[in-house]
Amino acid sequence: MSDKALPAPPHTETEISTHDGDSDLRKLRELLFARETAQLQSLEKRLDNPVVHARDTSEVIAEALLLRAQKDDMLYIALEPLTEKLFKEALRKSPMDFVNALFPLMGPAIRQSVAETFHSMLESFHRTIELVFSWKSLRWRWEAMRTGTSFAEVVLLHTLVYRVDQIFFIHAETGLVLCHVYDEGVVIQDADMVSGMLTAIQNFARDSFAGGPESSLDSLRLGDLTILLERGSTAYLACAARGVVPPEFRERLRNTMAALQIKFSDELDSFSGEVEKFVSARGDLEDLLDVRYVDEDAPLPLWIKLMPVLILLLFIAGGGYFWHDRQQRYLAREAAQAYMEESLAQVGQEPGLLLIEIRQDSSGHWEVIYQKDPLARDPKPLLDAKGIDPKSYTLRVIPYVSYEADMVTQRVKNRITPPESVSMEFDKDGTLRLSGKASMGWILQARQEALALPGVEKVDTSGLADPRIEELKSMIALVEGTVVEFPLGKDIPVSEDVTKLARAMDTLVRIEKLAATMNVAVNLTIYGHADATGNDKRNYEISQERARTIAAMLYARGSSIPIALYGMGSEQSGGKDEVLPDFRESGARQAAARDDQSRRKVEFKVHIVQLPPDNSMLNILH
């Protein structure tokens, strides 16, 4: 009954509504289903209300997701795009949150990587140093040998500004080490024992020196090793560092300690030896493992770095200057030497000077030897004129006779003192040529003297002429051209010829005087002639008388010329120039016969006689 009744109600309601008696049914229904209806309405309301629905779902969603995740991968597939989108959006909105979140994870990873890189770099650095053969490396090697440490360690100690070797995170009360980090290259002792001893020593110091419980050791120093102690309330950090630790590091240590104290507050308070709880302190401690090298943080000033280069450059420059200076001085000395030699040679070219020898001693002093003709110029003023320092040389002069043309000419000039009208020329073959005008006497003397001089082989005077000779010659010609005729049988010249005779006699007087100035003597020959009439005896007499008359007339005029008189009889002279004593020529006789008057005459012949016994005068005249 109840099985049928329960699913039926809607139908029942419909059916009932078609019939009268609705109220009865409603009543019945209310009676029968009042509770269910209320429940239905409540469910309906619940389903329609999203707040309630969400609250309901929230109760089961986690379990539902878990169940589904266990069943298959659909949940991941469904959520993946959503998650990705969400993640991207979140990253875009606040990247710093992610950075902050990732930092604790990435920090140690990066640090480890950097530490490894650095370590290998350090190793190669050591190897490089080991290979370098330098004074410093030798010294360091010796130190390593002496102290029994490794060479790399010694190098590190010397090049290090500071290095944090190891850090202990220690529980203050028990002295137990909570965490310990150390640099790869450091030789370490057992951390538990070291931290215990360190704690004991602090206690000891506090007890021994009556410090209060609050007082604590700040640092310990051992050679170049410093142990920095930084206390928190229940733990402390002990940091072993080499070198000079900067104050900033102390500050970092303090901050780290404070951070660790907060981070491990609970673990430290309830500490009973569970050291594994402090593993995560490692990252914080490793941050403090710090190394700083000399070159890294305290770079030397550039000028110090460049100092070796500068010194080298200076050295090169100095050397270069020195070399250059030396070279210059060498060149200057070479030039001075060359100039000296050239000057000496030039002076040696001077006429009458001959450079025999040049010597220079080790101190640079010169010894010079010249041969010098007495007529040559003195070499010393010549060298002075060339600017040669007189102190730089010693001069020796050896006299000699030079055959150089200039010298010979000079020598001749000095001896014969030629007048201005005479020019001289000297041939290489030793011939002295004189030309111009000069007096006969000078010419003769000069010729003689010049030949006596060294270097003169021959003297050519053909170019020389005495102007008086011409005059003398013309006067002689005039005299010799004069023919004085006589009347038949008389020794007095015909009247027509008196003037002619007087002129000839005057000329003879002038010849005599001129000859006297020319240092020559004059002789006169007078030839008397007769015509062919009469006998020969008479003819000779008359011809002689005619000559004598003329001579007497000449003396009467004041002449003192030595006169030779010849009575030629009827013999005739052949011509003007044939004044030789021999007149016996048939032709002349016939001619005389043809003209009587012209055969009664006198003729003159002038002879120049040299006073010094030298034949050369003949050469001059003819």
Place this chain on the structure above:
Amino acid sequence: MNTLDSQNMDANDRRRLVSKKVCMIGAFSVGKSALVERFVRSIFSDRYLSTVGVKISKKNINLNGTDLTMVLWDMEGKDDFADVHMSYLRGAMGFFTVVDGTRKETLNMALHLRNLALETAGDIPHIVLINKSDLPDWEITDERLAELEASGIRVMKTSAKTGHAVEEAFLSLAEAMTKGQ
């Protein structure tokens, strides 16, 4: 079941789980140092005992899979406990009080020190080691020992010379210290 760790193992190379500070106290010349020298590992010389008053050494024990490091604070033996550096006892998680079995006055000193340690470090596991058990001139009677045990004090007879019960003593204290953790 309980194996002793190799004493040569480098503590830094393996993962440690638990470290414990353990003090060794006792009168002068009771053989503390002999116990330490023979059975534990140290990097420090005895000089520290007379200068700083304490010498740190350590002993690694593997106890039911737990790596336990016992850091031993071997304190200088004193006949006058006024001189004892009490600060060294602070933070101790267990301690041995060493007595020379041939000198009964060392027991009194040890008990004094024990009380001091308990005052300083709190109620922590500890064992009284009656050392030199190999020697014949034994001054401490078994009755006395029973008396002590009856008062709740853990007592063990050891010999640093023969090694008698030394390892057991370390293990025993280690177990006591790790109990309840």
